[in-house]
Amino acid sequence: GCIMTRRNKFPVMLDTKEDKIVSEPNRAWSNGEATAPLINSGSAFWIATSKGELVSFDTNLTTVDTVIKLDRSFATAIGSEGVNLYALTAGKELIAYDTTTSTVKWKVKVEGLGVDSIVCEAGLIYVNAGSFYVINGKDGGILLERKSISYEGFMRTKPLLTDKRVFSCDSEGNLYIFNKSNLNMI
Numbered sequence: 001g002c003i004m005t006r007r008n009k010f011p012v013m014l015d016t017k018e019d020k021i022v023s024e025p026n027r028a029w030s031n032g033e034a035t036a037p038l039i040n041s042g043s044a045f046w047i048a049t050s051k052g053e054l055v056s057f058d059t060n061l062t063t064v065d066t067v068i069k070l071d072r073s074f075a076t077a078i079g080s081e082g083v084n085l086y087a088l089t090a091g092k093e094l095i096a097y098d099t100t101t102s103t104v105k106w107k108v109k110v111e112g113l114g115v116d117s118i119v120c121e122a123g124l125i126y127v128n129a130g131s132f133y134v135i136n137g138k139d140g141g142i143l144l145e146r147k148s149i150s151y152e153g154f155m156r157t158k159p160l161l162t163d164k165r166v167f168s169c170d171s172e173g174n175l176y177i178f179n180k181s182n183l184n185m186i
Contacts, residue, residue: 034049035049036078039079052069052075053069072089083099088129092111117157126161128168166180
């Protein structure tokens with residue numbers, strides 16, 4: 001296991017099994033604050049930085065493998081499934097990248113205030129961007145948009161997925177429950 005913290009505006013990654021630092025700024029990149037959490041997409045760990053970069057490390061967290069530069073803004077949430085990496089920017093643009101080529105597959109605009117989160121499962125992307133979305137990971141098609149109350153700076157939980165249901169909340173503490181098979185609200 002690995003956790004991430006910040007020291008002097010730089011991400012520092014810690015190995016929780018051996019309680020040691022496995023990646024420090026001088027070993028990873030020269031500058032940029034972490035803006036989205038570390039995720040594992042199978043063969044690499046990804047993190048987003050304030051420089052508008054998506055950075056992947058080897059699984060030992062010692063070498064930067066790939067750097068993808070966003071066109072504008074910076075990522076506030078990232079998620080992955082298979083070879084796809086999804087980045088939601090501060091400008092509320094969800095962008096899908098093919099990590100084997102570092103190319104953009106598609107982009108879609110979303111809306112809402114607050115801290116963003118993404119969960120990916122079975123080709124679908126569940127996004128809390130202020131409003132709640134379910135998006136087709138293949139083509140960026142919006143399958144569900146649930147407009148909800150959101151405030152700037154409000155910390156939202158990630159969508160919770162079970163076998164049959166999807167749970168999301170808004171800034172007022174309202175809980176929304178959807179049937180996972182047809183995305184109807186329960």
